[in-house]
Amino acid sequence: MKTVDEIHAIAKSKREELELRVNTSADTREKHILVCHGTGCTSSKSPKILENFKRILKEKNVENVRVIQTGCFGLCAKGPIVIIRPEDTFYAMVTPDDCEEIVEKHIIGGEKVERLLCKDIDGKKVEKLDELTFYKKQKRIALQNCGLINPEDIDEYLAFDGYKALEKVVTTMKPAEVIDVVSKSGLRGRGGAGFPTGKKWELTAAVEGPVKYVVCNADEGDPGAFMDRSILEGDPQCVLEAMAIAGYAIGAQKGFIYVRAEYPIAVTRLRIAIKQAKEYGLLGDNIFGTDFSFDIDIRLGAGAFVCGEETALLESIEGKRGQPRVKPPYPAQAGLFGKPTLINNVETYANITKIILKGADWYSSIGTEGSKGTKVFALGGNVVNTGLVEVPMGTTLREIVYDIGGGIPNGRGFKAAQTGGPSGGCIPAEHLDTPIDYESLKQIGSMMGSGGLIVMDDTKCMVSLSKFYLDFTVSESCGKCNPCRIGTKRMLEILEKICSGNGEEEDIQKLEDLGHNIINASVCGLGQTAPNPVLSTLKYFRDEYEEHVKDKKCRANECKAMAKITINPELCKGCGLCQKNCPVGAIEGEGPGTKREINQEKCIKCGTCIRSCPFKAIS
DSSP states (O other): OOOHHHHHHHHHHHHHHTGGGTOTTOOOSOEEEEEEOSHHHHTTTHHHHHHHHHHHHHHTTOOSEEEEEEOOOSOGGGOSOEEEETTTEEEOSOOGGGHHHIIIIIIITOOOOGGGBEEOTTSOEESBGGGSHHHHTOOOSTTTTTTTSOTTOHHHHHHTTTTHHHHHHHHHOOHHHHHHHHHHHTOBOTTSSOOBHHHHHHHHHHSOOSOOEEEEEEOOOSTTOOHHHHHHHHOHHHHHHHHHHHHHHHTOOEEEEEEETTOHHHHHHHHHHHHHHHHTTSSBSSGGGSSOOBEEEEEEEOOOGGGGSHHHHHHHHTTSOOOOOOSSSOTTTSOGGGSOEEEEEHHHHHHHHHHHHHOHHHHHTSBOSSSBSEEEEEEEESOSSOEEEEEETTOBHHIIIIIISOOOGGGOOEEEEEESGGGSEEEEGGGTTOBOSHHHHHHTTOOOTTSEEEEEETTOOHHHHHHHHHHHHHHHOOOOSHIIIIIHHHHHHHHHHHHTTOOOHHHHHHHHHHHHHHHHHOSSHHHHHTTHHHHHHHHHOHHHHHIIIIIOOOTTSOSGGGOOOOBOTTTOOOOOHHHHHOTTOOEEOOSTTOOOEEOTTTOOOOOHHHHHOTTOOBO
16 A cells, blocks of 8 residues: 555656656657557557567667557547657557567657558648547547556556545545535536436435445447447546545445446456555545545446446346336435445546546536536447547537548438437438537437447438337347337337338338337336437438338338349340359349349349449449
8 A cells, every 4th residue: 555645756756757648849768659459459459569569679679668558549440549759640550560660760760650640531641649630629538548548557547647636535625515516517427318417426425324335337338339438448547536536425435337248458457447546545445544435346247238227237236137226216315235326427437537626617618508528429330530539518510520520431421420329319411510418419309328429321221220229229128117128129010011111101100109108108218218219210311211111112222122133234244143143043034145134023132143243234
C-alpha cells in the first residue's frame, strides 16, 4: 500500500516523464511509439506490431524509445494505428511488416514514412492526429485518456490527474456536496433513457441502511455498439475511481462491475486495474487515510441482451435468471440483495472524475439546455470513417455523418441512421440537421440509447432492417411478460410474411397496433422500446412497406423472395457460364452463342449466375 505522499510523488514524476504525450513541443530526446491495443486493432495483429517494435528496437540498439500499448484512438476504419510522440505522427493501417521501416526511417533517420501517413476524407495525407477532420469536431471527456495512456499501468493514470477527484471528495467534501456537484453539472445517464445522474444518486443516498451497493452496468448488448468496451479497455481506472466517488456520496462500501464475458480484453484490464488500485490503497480500507472504505468486484455476464436492463442485471449478479423485476420498488430503494443500489453505466461513470475536478459549471457549459456534456457514439455502417466518436450534445447528425464520418462511401446517398440499437428508431435524410440530444431524438421517434449509430445508404431495405431488429429482440426476450414474449414474435411473423411477398394490406395496420400495445403493456424498458424500429420505419418509409405488400417489390432487392433475376438479351453472349454454374438448372438455352433465359419458377435467387457472368448481362 502506498502512502498519500508516495502517490503524489508518483503522479508528479510520471507526469513529467509523460509530458511529451500531450505536448508536441516537449523538450525531450525520448520518443514514445503508441500502438492501439483495443479489440479492433488487436484483431488486425496490433499485438504482433507491439512485439515487432520492441524486438527491432532492441536488435538495433535504439535507446530512448518506448513502445506503449494504448486503448482505442477512435478511428477504427484506419486501424491498426500507430502514433509517434512527441511529433504526433499518425500512421494508419500499419502491419507487422511495416515496423522495421518505421524504425529505420522515422525513429533512426528522422524521416516520416509517407506511404503510411493517414489519408483524410479529401484524400490528402495528414501528418498529425489533430489535423485529421475526424477529430476536429470532437471533444473527448469520457474518452480523454483512451489512446493516451497504457491502461495496464496505474502510474500513467495517476500522471494525468488519476485519483485526484477521489482524494478531493473524501478529504474535503461532504457526500451531499458531491451529489450537488453532479446534479448541477446536468449529467444524465448515458445508458439509455437519460435519467438525471445526480437525482439517481440523491434518491439512493436518501434511503437509510447500513449496507448499500454501487453497480456499473457494462453489459453493452446493442448490435454495433462498443463505447463502454472501449472505455474499459482504454481507461479502466477512471471507472473504478468514479464508482468509489459514488460509494462515498451514497454511503456504500461495495461495488460490482457487471461486464459481458465476450469482452476478454476489457475484463483482463479491469482485473489488472482493480489489483493495482488495491495495491496502492486506492481501493480497500481507509482510502487516502480517511475512514472511507470501498472495494469492487467483477461479475461476468453471459451475453443476454435483457441483462442490460438494470433490474435483470441485478438478478443476474445475485445468481438468478436474468429477468426484469416489477418496479416499484426501484433499485435505489431495494436493489442488489434487497439493499439500496446505485446503477450507472460505464460512460456515465467516465464523466464523473472530470466533473469533480473541473466543476459543474464547466461541464454544464457544454451541450444543450436539456442535454449537457458530450456523448460517445459507435459510428458504423455505410460511412467512410467508422469508429468511436465523442461530440458535444447538440451536434447535428449531418456533422457526425459527413464531417466526422467522412460521408457515405461509393458515391451512394444517405438514407437513414439507426440510433439506440434495437430500442431506437431510424432517422431519415429529412432530419439530418437534427441536433443529437435526448429531447430532439425523442421528438422524431428515436432515442439516444447507449450510443450505437448505424448509418445506412440508399441501397438498404427498411422493411428488412426492421425484421433484423425484431428477430434480435425476439431471440433476446427474457419471456417474462406476454406483450414482449408473444407480441414481438407476432410482429416478426408479419414482417417475415411481408418480406416473403405474401403480405396483405391489413398487415401494416396490424404492425402498428401491435407495436403500440407492446409499448403500453410490457414490464420493462426493453419490451417497451422493442417496436421502435418498426414504428419509426413505418413513419418515415411507409411507401416501402406498401411496395412490399401491394407491388410485391423490394426496391433494394434485399428481400430475396421478391427479387427477380433476369438476363439482358442485348448483353448476353451465349457463353453458357451462367448455365454451367447454376446449382438448380434454372437457366435454359442450348448451344454456343444461344442467348440464355431464366426459369423464374426454378430460380432460387442465389446470385451465382450474376457473379459468374463475365459480361455483366445478369441483374
